Amino acid sequence: MVHVGANPGRSGHRLSAQAARIVFDTRQGLAELFGVSDSRQIVFTSNATAGLNIALHGMLGPRDHVVTTSMEHNSVMRPLRHLARERGVRITVVAADREGRVDPAAIREALEPKTRLVAINHGSNVVGCIQPIAQIKEAIGKVPLLVDAAQTAGSYPISIERDGIDLLAFSGHKSLLGPAGTGGLYVRPELDLPPLVRGGTGSRSESDQQPDFRPDKYESGTLNTCGIAGLGAGVRFILERGVETIHNHEMNLLDVFLERLRRIEGVVLYGPSSTEARLPTVSLNVEGKSPSQVGGLLDKRHDIMVRVGLHCAPDAHRTIGTFPDGTVRFSAGALNTTDEMEQAVAAVDEIARS
Ligand SMILES: Cc1ncc(COP(=O)(O)O)c(C=O)c1O
Numbered sequence: 001m002v003h004v005g006a007n008p009g010r011s012g013h014r015l016s017a018q019a020a021r022i023v024f025d026t027r028q029g030l031a032e033l034f035g036v037s038d039s040r041q042i043v044f045t046s047n048a049t050a051g052l053n054i055a056l057h058g059m060l061g062p063r064d065h066v067v068t069t070s071m072e073h074n075s076v077m078r079p080l081r082h083l084a085r086e087r088g089v090r091i092t093v094v095a096a097d098r099e100g101r102v103d104p105a106a107i108r109e110a111l112e113p114k115t116r117l118v119a120i121n122h123g124s125n126v127v128g129c130i131q132p133i134a135q136i137k138e139a140i141g142k143v144p145l146l147v148d149a150a151q152t153a154g155s156y157p158i159s160i161e162r163d164g165i166d167l168l169a170f171s172g173h174k175s176l177l178g179p180a181g182t183g184g185l186y187v188r189p190e191l192d193l194p195p196l197v198r199g200g201t202g203s204r205s206e207s208d209q210q211p212d213f214r215p216d217k218y219e220s221g222t223l224n225t226c227g228i229a230g231l232g233a234g235v236r237f238i239l240e241r242g243v244e245t246i247h248n249h250e251m252n253l254l255d256v257f258l259e260r261l262r263r264i265e266g267v268v269l270y271g272p273s274s275t276e277a278r279l280p281t282v283s284l285n286v287e288g289k290s291p292s293q294v295g296g297l298l299d300k301r302h303d304i305m306v307r308v309g310l311h312c313a314p315d316a317h318r319t320i321g322t323f324p325d326g327t328v329r330f331s332a333g334a335l336n337t338t339d340e341m342e343q344a345v346a347a348v349d350e351i352a353r354s
Contacts (some may be wrong), residue, residue, distance in 0.1 A: 001226055009202035010226040019225050026232030033235055033243065034168065035159035036186060039250070044184045044228055048150040050184030050196075051073040051169030052219060055146050056080060056119065056340040058193025059167070062089045064116040065266040065295055068142075069102045069131075070095045070319045073122050074312045076148055080119070086212040090114075096319050099272045100129040111143060118145050123152035125327065126316040127271025128254075128281035130156060144191065150174060150183075154238050155279060155334070156247055160186055167191065172227065175246075175333060177234030182227040185218070195220070238334075246334045250280040253341050257282060260345040267351040270320045270327060283320070283327035286352050294328045294351055302347035306330050 001107055006015035008023045031039035056079045058068055066249070068076060071091055083089040092110045096102045107118060118140050123130050130152065137145050144166040149158060154175030160168055165186070172182025187193065188343045198210040199220035211217055238246060254275050255268050266287040272278050295308035309326040310317050317323040329346060 002226075004229075007202075009221055010222075012057060013166075022229045022232060023223060023225060029169075029232055029235035029239060030184065033154070033158070033263050034170075034186065034241060035161050037161060038189070040214045041189055042184055042186050043215040044182070044223055045169075046169040046181055046224065047173075047183040049117045049168045051147060051183055052076055052146070053079050053118075054185055055167045055187070055193070056083060056117075057170060057196055058107075058144070059117045059191075060089045060146065061087065063090065063114065065092070065112045065114045066092045066119060067092045067094060067107055067110045067115055067143075068119045068235045069093065069107075069121065070315045071100050071102065071124050071126070071129075071131075072119070072313065072315065073121060073125060073148065073150065074314075075150075076119055076121070077315065078294070084320050089333075093315070096129075098320060100124045100127040100316065100319060102131050102136075103273070104132060104135040107136055108139040112141060114156065115143050118143055120145065120147060121151075122147050122149045123156060123281070124271070124313075124316060125151045125281060126311050126313050126327070127283050127320060128279040129272050129275040130279065132277070133165065137164040141209075144188075151279060151281065154243065154246070155250060157243050168226070172231040172234070175235060175238075176231060178231030179227045181224060182231045185328075187214070187218070189214075195272045197221070241334070249334065250332055251275045251278075253336055253338060254278070254280040254282070257332065257345060258337055259332070259342045260342070261348065264349050264352050265350070266343070267348060270322065280332035282330045284327075284330070284348070285322070285327055286348065289351070291326050291328045294348075297354075298328070298347055302343075302350075304344055304347055338347070 004018045004020045008020035027039040047089050118141040150171040153170035166179045166188045172178030173180040195218045197220050201216040203216045204211045249307040269281040269283045291308035298304040
């Protein structure tokens with residue numbers, strides 16, 4: 001804001017060029033992180049929800065069929081339910097098991113001749129389980145695959161081109177360590193979906209038609225350059241440290257956390273019991289106390305801030321048996337330490353005894 005407070009792609013002057021460089025570098029960094037050879041296929045949005053809406057509205061036409069799962073966030077389910085009402089889109093929801101895992105064979109069995117899309121959450125924001133994306137793509141063949149990577153981007157290796165992912169939406173503010181209000185969408189070059197928003201792009205200004213080239217096609221209006229600069233710093237940090245290294249660190253934290261939590265009487269843990277194919281996102285309940293009571297005590301007495309309730313994913317809670325009260329959710333990140341995990345365990349222990 002202080003040094004490069006100009007609009008990228010809107011002028012030829014120095015500061016505008018510098019702002020455009022910041023946006024370009026962030027896009028390049030994301031392409032490197034996600035295994036994409038041409039960064040123009042990644043477009044910036046205001047969050048994962050906006051990217052998911054471009055993908056769902058663009059892909060699903062009248063009476064198309066879509067396959068999704070019982071682990072989806074409302075940012076997928078609400079647009080889908082809307083499209084069912086408005087366009088007669090038919091939705092098949094494949095049930096996950098009690099740990100939140102989805103069987104690729106069940107996804108394949110749900111396909112129909114008019115299936116236009118499979119939309120799947122990569123990593124659960126409720127119980128942390130990872131879905132086997134590459135196997136799912138193999139199982140569904142040519143049917144386009146939309147991956148909601150809000151929870152995995154930056155904390156779990158993602159390889160878009162290797163795994164044949166067609167569309168992938170991500171949040172900037174979670175494990176990519178960017179500011180709130182950033183995110184994006186990858187769209188495979190061969191997919192010709194229309195944008196949701198049209199307007200000024202700084203390019204082809206002589207025409208009153210939306211440019212059909214990327215990223216401009218999907219990026220109308222002034223970008224959140226400051227947010228994208230912050231996202232770029234997060235992405236650089238991740239690339240320097242290595243996403244594998246970050247994931248291993250988080251799995252070590254998870255190991256400590258789960259192992260100690262299991263010893264506390266009255267604590268009920270949900271989701272996968274091992275650290276295999278998982279994120280350090282842990283849902284639990286304390287017998288005899290509501291999730292909001294536990295969350296309140298963690299905040300007020302222990303300075304630990306967690307999210308309680310349904311986490312915008314009611315079906316996921318139905319799947320694991322915690323609807324309608326939900327759970328208390330802990331999530332460790334790249335910058336957390338073993339010491340902090342032990343403090344969190346001690347806090348849960350005290351609450352369980354009280
Ligand atoms: C799995 C999942 N999908 C989508 C979203 C929506 O992300 P955003 O807030 O960036 O739109 C979230 C956010 O909590 C999420 O956890």
